[in-house]
Amino acid sequence: MKAAAAAPQDTMHEQPPELRRDLLHRRTTRRALLGGAAGVAALGGAAAVAGIAYQSGGTPKQAATGSADQGGTLAPAEAPPDPDRPIDDPKRRAAHLLRRAGFGGTLAQIEEFSTLSREDAADRLLNYATVDNSALDAKVAALAIDLNQPRPADLMRWWLTRMVYTARPLEERMTLFWHGLLTSQVSKIGPQRAKLMVRQNELFRSMALPKYDDLIKAVSKDPAMLIYLDTIESVKAHPNENYARELMELFTLGVGNYSEQDIRESARAFTGWRITPPRKTGNKEQDIANWDPRFFVDPRQHDTGSKTFLGKTGNWGGDDVVDVIMQQPAAGRFIARRLFTKFANVEPSDQTIASLVQVWETSNHDVRALVRTILTSDEFYSERSYRAFVRSPVEFMVNAMRGLELEPDLRRRINDQTVQGMNQILFEPPNVAGWPGGAAWLSSSTFFARANFLDQLLFGRAKIPPPVPALATATTVEEMVDRALAIFLDRNVSDSARQAIADHAGTIVNPAERAATVAYLVLGSPEYQLI
């Protein structure tokens, strides 16, 4: 795996499944926090000692919660609703799909998708190859980033721009999925060679819904990956085990489905895998810009001997190793689980995984078939899947810009440090396991960074904030709040939250400032931190 840079944020994490199980546990601990009748009973005395003037009142809801706590009983009385009941409201379903399979919709898109059947909605997102994306191409061109010699700081702006303006959201969604799974870090590739990260990104985009075997074979030969996991240094006499290990542990099978001996044997199959170097003319920068690295196998360093791997013996090369891996039952379970827990929820039943494995087998390992099955499933459209994840910073930023229909100049408006503070830097995942996600996205530090990103995006440094097109037509405070809630939260918030936003917005006279404030509060709300 890649040696993480020596920064405190580069902590490594366990794999997502553990993390998420733990998170589910946390979701049940609130009662432990709220319990403690003794604590509440002591309150009166404390207030007196502290000399704080408590006033009566508060909203009815809080008063009710308070009295329940005071009695030492646990609120609320009603039976917990069935988590597997379907999401009924068609608009909520449409918005949920657009958030998960893309980066969220505009009000018009939510409206449009709410009239489609599950299958039509999924197919509209999946069959993007013929969708015109020329508007995006124009936006990308306007960035004036030289993708042949990009600065690392430009990479994230380039990709975020793609996500905000693409007419093919699922294509970018899958590209992001692959980047988080088949990781590389630009810091190890080196800033001068950052173009190789663009090339890897374009590989993921061109094979966004692949036969999985093909993608794994392609990424095994991808220049950035060959550098990232040290394959290009692996020699016959001493195979480097880094790629072989992560290929099985993180990309295809998962821990427990291979032995250390399997790692050593398969590492031999990737020895001698190389890329052609830049031509040397004396101008290093120009040489890198002209460099079009090609994969080849160096026969002097490639081990052609017999290898016994996962119970099969042969003179395996790297592609053969991938073929052997893909025949393992664990491979289908692995990728089915990864896709389901990214798109739907983190608690797939054994039955759900088994039915996805069947799709994997009958479709000959087709990721498109798996994604379509998930996006049209009852599980996907159940309440268990609704707001089941903590939003990643990328989902947080891109959905905001798409939903508000902003024309953001990322270079001018947003402070790079604030984006980094949210803790997801594209092309620089924390380590080879990618972003752990889930609860790890939320800390006191990232909480401030999210709020401060919104402040910069919506208010900038000018006296009057820039306009918010999606909210500009609202004529009253209530209408403006309702519109923002419809775009981002499916109008699915408590009355008290809606009222709190409207109350504060009502105190602001300037229309641009009011719109920016409503957007700030809706996008800063607890509900928007979930997806």
Added chain:
Amino acid sequence: MLSRRDFVRGGVALVSIGTTANSLLKGTIAFAAQHPNEVAARGNGKILILVQLAGGNDGLNTVVPIGDSTYHSVRKAIGFKDEEILPLESGLGLAPQLTGLKGLWDGGKLALVRGVGYPNQNYSHFKSMAIWQAGDPDLKLQNGWLGRTLDQMESQSHDPFLGFNIGASTPPELRAGKVSIPSVESVADYGFQKAGTITDTISDPRTATLMKLYEQYPAQSPYGVLLETTAESAVSSAKLLSQVAGTYKPAVAYPKTSFAAGLSVLAEAIVGDLGMRVGHITLGGFDTHARETADHARLMTELDQGLTAFYEDLASHGKADDVMVLTWSEFGRRVQENANGGTDHGSASVMFVLGNGVKKGLYGDQPSLTKLVDNGNLSFTTDFRSVYATVIDNWLGVPSAALFGQQWPSLGFVAA
């Protein structure tokens, strides 16, 4: 038994919600007023700083055998010459970069635990890290080993800074059932900004409205605990940190590395008596599969200079008696170097314990370089849970048996 959080929750029901951020802070103040002994006592609590060396530190090139022909034969390219090694005792010495730690050893402030690992070593970074972070090779215990420890402390007293992490996300060993851990990535950015500058969180109505949304977020909703406690922890910790920032002055010049900068924030929290009992920081980059000599030397220097400055700063502020630093890594490296001037994933490694409360010495047996296991790896001699139990029982003063499901023997590196 009363935690401030219970207190705040109760208080919210009775206090007018007009300014929510205000009410959270009022809760802190009111708690302090009612429990003066607990709050006054917080500065006396012993503090543990856990330093994660992420990526798998090469223990064999950190604490190095001197005059050992096997070492020289397996480490032809990346081994240190005998005369470069900083000698300790029993034929062992420190990597040449660790001059500061050598000085602390000479001064009696350093202990080393050798051969630390666990049965059936897992060679995956992520699995092995998870094992160390949970304190459980079976990964059945809930939350992190320090989170479980903090949960015990929380029931005795509360401070927003009971646990404190340097970095952007809460590390798994600090995941707790009852305690929310503030994480600070950058002190300058730690607070609500308006037009690029941090505002007073209490007086700003936009911020107060935002905080009200978190407080009103229904209890049964998804991620209810996480969202509300994170917001609360952020506001209350930022307030305290900004108060301390005005009074703390580092007594030494910290090196210009992010690791050292993070250590100085921990020192600030310690010197400012914020009630921290456990701090956490990470130094990453130890996965030295290739070109280890240069990378490992840089990391050793960064570690050595950072910890030395931290110790000296605390000593100057009269706090060195209260703080113990413990380093760990998910595994060591393979004994035999590889063809790329690096080392692959290995097993047992070494841990540093630093502070005035340390009983200087070498603990745990030195693993044999000739009797290897698992195709060329060290056989561990000391279970990592013994190290944890020693720190929890003897330094933090919390009974460890319940946290691990059994009593692990103390190694004795905490001075009586």
